[in-house]
Amino acid sequence: MPNTIIIGSGSYLPERIITRDHFMDSEFYSDEGELLTKPNAEVIQKFVDITEIENRRYIKDGEVNSDLGARAAEEAIADANISKEDLDFIIYASNFGDVDENGMSNFMPSISSRVKNKLKIKNRKCINYDMIFGCPGWVEAMILADTIIKSGKGKLILVIGAETLSRVTDPHDRNKMIFADGAGAVVVKATDEENVGMISDKTVCDNAEELMFLENSPSLNKSAEQKTLYIRMHGRKIYEYALKNVPDAIKETIDAANLDIDDIDKILIHQANAKMDYAMISRLFKLYGKKEYDHVVSPMTIQELGNSSVATIPTMFDLIRKGKMANQSFKEGGNIVFASVGAGMNINAIVYRFPTKK
Incomplete structure (x- = not known):
């Protein structure tokens, strides 16, 4: 039975760095719907003390989730030194798909198929799957990739995790300061080497x-x-x-x-x-x-x-x-x-x- 090893990786971090100052003019409400009366500086500092989040990255206007995923994928494919046409599967983990600037989530066609298109992969036998599994989605996508490889159904798989949570957060929820955007990807390959x-x-x-x-x-x-x-x-x-x-x-x-x-x-x-x-x-x-x-x-x-x-x-x-x-x-x-x-x-x-x- 073959084993599954990572032969290439890539990531994409949006250029927009969002600091605590971005939230100073926010109007925050409690979980019960009551307006918070504490100064925002105090609310933000308490948030940082608990989460340690000082900065986060946000996607640019005009871009969507699959744009980020495609960039990370291109880097992973280049790092793996393979032909993209040799990929047997693309598995794409996300929770909201391509979210537009109005917060509308879009999953049709699937995000994995959109990335295959953006990568200009012509191989009709390269199968695309979307993994919707919460934050553990990329790890579960890796488990699925390993299952496929061990079953003998595929030898080379691109596994992507990307999200644009900045577009699905309530502007009045303190927890919006937790969420960010980004993408990471790996290429995994079947190997006969044991215990790896x-x-x-x-x-x-x-x-x-x-x-x-x-x-x-x-x-x-x-x-x-x-x-x-x-x-x-x-x-x-x-x-x-x-x-x-x-x-x-x-x-x-x-x-x-x-x-x-x-x-x-x-x-x-x-x-x-x-x-x-x-x-x-x-x-x-x-x-x-x-x-x-x-x-x-x-x-x-x-x-x-x-x-x-x-x-x-x-x-x-x-x-x-x-x-x-x-x-x-x-x-x-x-x-x-x-x-x-x-x-x-x-x-x-x-x-x-x-x-x-x-």
């Missing part, structure tokens, strides 16, 4: 009372037009759910790979909110009897890039792989974890082992 690539994975879907912890709903400002739906987070419930369930899922994935936490060089976890990420990683290490951990093991991009949903992990992977993150690198033969949690609620994790150069 994606060596274990796990997916958990809790879709009962957890279903609407992340949802679309009208503006918090009851005086605003209520027909438009925006992304809405029930933060406390998400935090409690993630802290209880994500560390266990990651540990089970590491255990399935017959590894210990000391064998893991990096944990690339979805950049949701710094406080939550720190808590989840800390709880994971405690499951192994360790009270503390070296934070270099779990890199963070959220402080400067915000939460771009499915794009956070592939973007971070690409930046580290290409030496663009200070004090971060991967090593030959090293083991890393990809892990995410998000709307659904869904959780997933992968243990990935880098091949050793020959």
